[in-house]
Amino acid sequence: MYGVISLKKIGRLCGVSESTVSKALKDHPQVKAATRERIQMVARKYNYQPNAMVECMQTGRSKTIGIAYNKFNDMFAGQVMQGIHQTLYRNGYETLIICWDLIVGDGADVLNKFSRRRVDGLLLFPMEKLPSPYYLEQLQSFHNPILMIDQTWAGNEYDFVGSDDQAGAFQATEHLIRRGLSKIGNVCYGAVSSGIERRKGFETAMSENGLTVRQDWLIDITDCLETPYQKIYELLRAEDRPEALVCFNDTCAFEAAAAAYDLDIKIPQQLSLIGFGDLDIASKMRPRLTTVHQSPELIGRKAAQLLLDKISRKEGRKAGPEHCVVPVELIERESVR
Amino acid sequence: MYGVISLKKIGRLCGVSESTVSKALKDHPQVKAATRERIQMVARKYNYQPNAMVECMQTGRSKTIGIAYNKFNDMFAGQVMQGIHQTLYRNGYETLIICWDLIVGDGADVLNKFSRRRVDGLLLFPMEKLPSPYYLEQLQSFHNPILMIDQTWAGNEYDFVGSDDQAGAFQATEHLIRRGLSKIGNVCYGAVSSGIERRKGFETAMSENGLTVRQDWLIDITDCLETPYQKIYELLRAEDRPEALVCFNDTCAFEAAAAAYDLDIKIPQQLSLIGFGDLDIASKMRPRLTTVHQSPELIGRKAAQLLLDKISRKEGRKAGPEHCVVPVELIERESVR
DNA sequence: AAAAAAATTTCAAGTACTTGAATTGCCCGG
DNA sequence: CCGGGCAATTCAAGTACTTGAAATTTTTTT
Numbered sequence: 001m002y003g004v005i006s007l008k009k010i011g012r013l014c015g016v017s018e019s020t021v022s023k024a025l026k027d028h029p030q031v032k033a034a035t036r037e038r039i040q041m042v043a044r045k046y047n048y049q050p051n052a053m054v055e056c057m058q059t060g061r062s063k064t065i066g067i068a069y070n071k072f073n074d075m076f077a078g079q080v081m082q083g084i085h086q087t088l089y090r091n092g093y094e095t096l097i098i099c100w101d102l103i104v105g106d107g108a109d110v111l112n113k114f115s116r117r118r119v120d121g122l123l124l125f126p127m128e129k130l131p132s133p134y135y136l137e138q139l140q141s142f143h144n145p146i147l148m149i150d151q152t153w154a155g156n157e158y159d160f161v162g163s164d165d166q167a168g169a170f171q172a173t174e175h176l177i178r179r180g181l182s183k184i185g186n187v188c189y190g191a192v193s194s195g196i197e198r199r200k201g202f203e204t205a206m207s208e209n210g211l212t213v214r215q216d217w218l219i220d221i222t223d224c225l226e227t228p229y230q231k232i233y234e235l236l237r238a239e240d241r242p243e244a245l246v247c248f249n250d251t252c253a254f255e256a257a258a259a260a261y262d263l264d265i266k267i268p269q270q271l272s273l274i275g276f277g278d279l280d281i282a283s284k285m286r287p288r289l290t291t292v293h294q295s296p297e298l299i300g301r302k303a304a305q306l307l308l309d310k311i312s313r314k315e316g317r318k319a320g321p322e323h324c325v326v327p328v329e330l331i332e333r334e335s336v337r
Numbered sequence: 338m339y340g341v342i343s344l345k346k347i348g349r350l351c352g353v354s355e356s357t358v359s360k361a362l363k364d365h366p367q368v369k370a371a372t373r374e375r376i377q378m379v380a381r382k383y384n385y386q387p388n389a390m391v392e393c394m395q396t397g398r399s400k401t402i403g404i405a406y407n408k409f410n411d412m413f414a415g416q417v418m419q420g421i422h423q424t425l426y427r428n429g430y431e432t433l434i435i436c437w438d439l440i441v442g443d444g445a446d447v448l449n450k451f452s453r454r455r456v457d458g459l460l461l462f463p464m465e466k467l468p469s470p471y472y473l474e475q476l477q478s479f480h481n482p483i484l485m486i487d488q489t490w491a492g493n494e495y496d497f498v499g500s501d502d503q504a505g506a507f508q509a510t511e512h513l514i515r516r517g518l519s520k521i522g523n524v525c526y527g528a529v530s531s532g533i534e535r536r537k538g539f540e541t542a543m544s545e546n547g548l549t550v551r552q553d554w555l556i557d558i559t560d561c562l563e564t565p566y567q568k569i570y571e572l573l574r575a576e577d578r579p580e581a582l583v584c585f586n587d588t589c590a591f592e593a594a595a596a597a598y599d600l601d602i603k604i605p606q607q608l609s610l611i612g613f614g615d616l617d618i619a620s621k622m623r624p625r626l627t628t629v630h631q632s633p634e635l636i637g638r639k640a641a642q643l644l645l646d647k648i649s650r651k652e653g654r655k656a657g658p659e660h661c662v663v664p665v666e667l668i669e670r671e672s673v674r
Numbered sequence: 675a676a677a678a679a680a681a682t683t684t685c686a687a688g689t690a691c692t693t694g695a696a697t698t699g700c701c702c703g704g
Numbered sequence: 705c706c707g708g709g710c711a712a713t714t715c716a717a718g719t720a721c722t723t724g725a726a727a728t729t730t731t732t733t734t
Contacts, residue, residue, distance in 0.1 A: 004452060004480060006720060017684050022722060032682060047478065049452040053390035053399075054720045057689045062390075072415035072422070081409035082436075089439045094454070097434060099419075102426045115341060115386040117431070141384065143341060229621075254621060261623040281618070284566075284591055286598040343690060354714050359692060369712060391690045394719040 005046040014039050056118060065307065066119035067097045068110055070128065075279050076249070076296050077125060080149060083300020084123060091308055093120075100127040107135035111142060120144055121307045126151040126192045145310035149303050151193040152323065159310065161303040161324040165194045168292040168328035169201030169246060172274040175290075175330055176244045177209045179337060181272055185217030185235065185242035187228055187252045195221075195248055198276065202246050217242045221252065228252055233259040236271070243271060244336070250275035250282045253289055253335070273335040288333035299326050342383040351376050393455060402644065403456035404434045405447055407465065412616050413586070413633050414462060417486060420637020421460060428645055430457075437464040444472035448479060457481055458644045463488040463529045482647035486640050488530040489660065496647065498640040498661040502531045505629035505665035506538030506583060509611040512627075512667055513581045514546050516674060518609055522554030522572065522579035524565055524589045532558075532585055535613065539583050554579045558589065565589055570596040573608070580608060581673070587612035587619045590626055590672070610672040625670035636663050 007018040007025075014021070016035065024031045024039035025048070031039075056062040065088055070077060088095060096117050098110050107127060114122060121144050131139075139146065139158075150162040176184055186202045189195030206213050219231045232252075235241060236259055247253040253275035257267060265271050267287055275282055275291035282289040302324055344355040344362075351358065353372065361368045361376035362385070368376075393399040402425055407414060425432060433454050435447050444464060451459060458481050468476075476483065476495075487499040513521055523539045526532030543550050556568045569589075572578060573596055584590040590612035594604060602608050604624055612619055612628035619626040639661055 004455065008720075018721075019685075019723080020683060023683090026722095028723095030682065035682080047449075047452070047475070049449055051394070051455060051720055052453045053393050053455065054689080054722085056390050057388070057394075057720085058722065060689085072409070072418035073412055074415075075410055075412065078409035078411075078415060085409070085434075085436055086439055089436070094433060094435075094450075096431060097422075098431075099422055099426070102423055112384075112386055113431075115384070116389045118341065118388060118390065138384070227621075254618075258621050258623050281591075284564075284595050285622075286595050345690075355691075356693080356715075357713060360713090363692095365693095367712065372712080388690055391692085391719080394690085395692065397719085 004051075005043075005048050006051075007048075010039060010042050010046070010048060013042050060118075062118045062120055063092060064094050064096050064117065064119050065121050065123060065304070066114035066117070067095050067123045067125070068100055068107075068127070069097050069125050070100050072099075075251075075281075076277055076294070079279075079296035080125075080300040080303070083297035083302075084304045085300075086297075087301045087304035087308070091304075093308070100125070106132050108132070108138040111135070111138045115142075121311050122146045123303055123307060124148050124151075126194070128191045145307055147303055147307045147310075149299065153193055156323070157321050159306060159322045159324075161299055161306060162194065162326065163294045163299065164325045164328050165197035166201040166204070168276060168294075168330075169198035170205045171201075171328070171330045172246050172276070172292050173202050173205035174209070175332075176246070176272060176274065176336065177205065177211065179272070181244040181337065182211055183217075183241075183243040184211070185214070185219070185245045187219045187221065187232065187245060187247045187256065189221045189248045191222045198248060214242075221248060227255055229255045229259055232256050233262065236260060236263050236265060244273070245271065246274050248276060250277045250279045250289060250291055253291070254281055254285060257285065257289075257335075268335050268337040272337045275335075278331055282331075283333070287335050290333045290336045291331055293329045293331045295326055302326065341388075342380075342385050343388075344385075347376060347379050347383070347385060350379050397455075398457055399455045400429060401431050401433050401454065401456050402458050402460060402641070403451035403454070404432050404460045404462070405437055405444075405464070406434050406462050407437050409436075412588075412618075413614055413631070416616075416633035417462075417637040417640070420634035420639075421641045422637075423634075424638045424641035424645070428641075430645070437462070443469050445469070445475040448472070448475045452479075458648050459483040460486055460640055460644060461488075462486050463531070465528045482644055484640055484644045484647075486636065490530055493660070494658055496643060496659045496661075498636055498643060499531065499663065500631045500636065500665050501662045502534035502665075503538040503541070505613060505631075505667075506535035507542045508538075508665075508667045509583050509613070509629050510539050510542035511546070512669075513583070513609060513611065513673065514542065514548070516609070518581040518674065519548055520554075520578075520580040521548070522551070522556070522582045524556045524558065524569065524582060524584045524593065526558045526585045528559045535585060551579075558585060564592055566592045566596055569593050570599065573597060573600050573602060581610070582608065583611050585613060587614045587616045587626060587628055590628070591618055591622060594622065594626075594672075605672050605674040609674045612672075615668055619668075620670070624672050627670045627673045628668055630666045630668045632663055639663065 007021045011018040011021045021039050024036045025043055096119055098113060103110055147159040152160040188199040203213055219228055221228050224231055232255060245256050247256060253273050256273055260267055260271050267273055275289045278291045278293035282291045344358045348355040348358045357368060358376050361373040362380055433456055435450060440447055484496040489497045525536040540550055556565055558565050561568055569592060582593050584593060590610050593610055597604055597608050604610055612626045615628045615630035619628045643659060
């Protein structure tokens with residue numbers, strides 16, 4: 001950076017060596033008071049800021065966490081991010097964010113970018129496509145702590161923080177059933193592990209209550225072009241339509257509400273709706289949305305803290321993965337009969 | 338970072354000096370083919386990734402842009418971010434994001450953080466409070482290009498990219514007036530420059546059409562605790578209420594719609610609503626929201642491109658600021674009578 | 675005034691890498 | 705058998721900074 005002053009330049013201006021400057025700025029007792037004052041004055045005048053790269057090279061610590069993110073216009077992930085940044089900022093860490101959906105190559109390219117910047121740890125948001133074998137291999141050989149946010153799978157050997165998706169969807173579905181509803185559809189999302197878990201929760205609740213899941217009342221957002229609106233509209237237009245929908249998230253539920261409005265189907269009288277997430281929109285929409293409350297900021301804070309703990313303990317991944325499941329809670333509002 | 342291999346280590350493994358390794362990895366013709374193969378094989382085996390910090394120290398370029406952001410759960414800013422990252426990613430740049438609302442100290446601390454990381458340029462989102470004189474002074478003496486996003490002011494000497502806020506609010510207000518509405522209120526936001534501009538646009542349209550602005554029909558979000566819902570509710574509950582509201586953004590309009598619903602006021606029959614932004618929510622809510630369309634991704638891309646141009650031209654800020662005003666467009670939907 | 679002691683400053687090496695210059699090793703001709 | 709010419713390799717300095725050791729300057733003591 002041009003114009004940023006270095007110890008060498010301060011030394012030249014003060015007529016001393018750069019090591020004297022270094023010591024003077026650290027209030028080292030070896031430096032004469034008069035010299036120290038002179039040096040500190042010049043440093044203040046030119047607003048000296050030490051080069052963070054150098055510290056990284058010397059300590060081997062970049063004080064930077066790599067975050068693989070999906071896109072910035074996702075409210076849930078945004079709130080998780082807010083929690084992450086809160087904790088990292090307070091611990092003097094900075095972040096390097098790379099968007100999954102911008103990269104042209106393999107996920108492995110992202111890992112290499114993180115390596116080149118020498119990040120001290122990795123927070124991985126779910127990528128919305130299948131990981132390549134090469135990516136998984138690279139992930140294995142990554143030398144620093146890795147933590148998965150909101151995604152896990154059977155035998156996952158990485159640290160993980162996320163919501164109890166299965167329990168949430170289970171509770172939501174049971175809530176509908178206890179209210180006497182049985183014709184229940186599901187808007188799910190098969191491209192991410194949290195979506196798969198929520199679908200499992202839905203199916204478990206149905207079968208445990210002796211209800212069969214109708215395949216034609218199942219919509220997977222993955223199959224939708226832009227938004228699930230069209231598919232939901234078609235589902236609700238049919239004579240033989242569900243009387244309740246368990247939705248993958250609040251945004252889906254909002255789309256469903258729009259489709260119902262367009263078909264003149266009243267909520268909750270003719271259609272009950274349950275969302276997932278409890279984003280702002282859930283309590284702001286009318287009728288207010290019954291939904292499963294998640295704690296995205298808490299997830300972010302916990303994820304960051306867990307990663308920082310691992311980094312400071314330097315234990316690598318030998319100790320076995322830590323899985324932190326944040327509980328969810330059903331919030332009853334007005335969208336269920 | 339532990340386990341990340343250096344040129345020195347590869348050199349030791351291959352029995353050559355680190356400069357030979359450096360040249361071999363660059364396919365330098367001075368290196369014997371057999372040696373080159375041997376070195377490249379070891380480098381691949383250990384997945385050698387050059388240390389980005391070193392390149393920064395040598396070239397004086399960090400290939401990093403500092404971004405001062407507000408919070409991650411803001412849809413509009415999120416889409417601008419997406420545009421920024423698209424352009425920066427394609428040009429091989431990375432970002433260092435710091436949140437205004439997390440910092441404990443002065444805005445100047447943020448600038449110093451950016452300086453320490455030696456960012457090549459700065460993209461500044463609006464901070465939602467008054468900048469301190471010290472911050473403005475530090476900004477002046479910042480040695481690299483600075484670009485303001487979505488905020489400008491009279492005599493602004495920095496580059497700027499943002500929407501034509503005044504024109505947008507003017508159009509929105511005139512649209513209401515042309516539809517025969519005259520009892521018009523305004524939900525504004527005085528803490529950011531775009532809010533001030535939109536309010537100006539509203540007032541200009543009112544006065545140019547011979548209408549007086551009623552101060553008791555003006556709500557400033559800055560004065561609201563959490564959301565403007567409560568204030569809007571009280572405004573609409575009054576006997577003598579406006580028949581139309583020009584809202585600072587779509588989120589406000591959505592809140593207004595909720596308040597109207599709760600008071601059994603029909604939109605658009607009894608209350609016309611205009612938003613600003615044309616976020617997803619505008620076209621998804623029912624009735625669909627008439628709003629002023631902005632192009633956040635375009636703003637982001639333009640901002641990043643303009644900044645990169647300045648960086649590569651190395652011209653500093655002598656040439657005078659470039660102000661790029663992105664046009665807006667009124668989208669007529671169903672929330673206006 | 676010279677030596678000893680104390681105070682202050684500079685040196686040097688290390689972090690990772692680049693690159694032109696210097697050096698080494700090797701084959702061949704005289 | 706030794707120097708020219710060439711290929712292949714290493715050296716050295718520079719980027720910014722830290723830190724213990726060494727060197728220098730200043731002060732004190734005899």
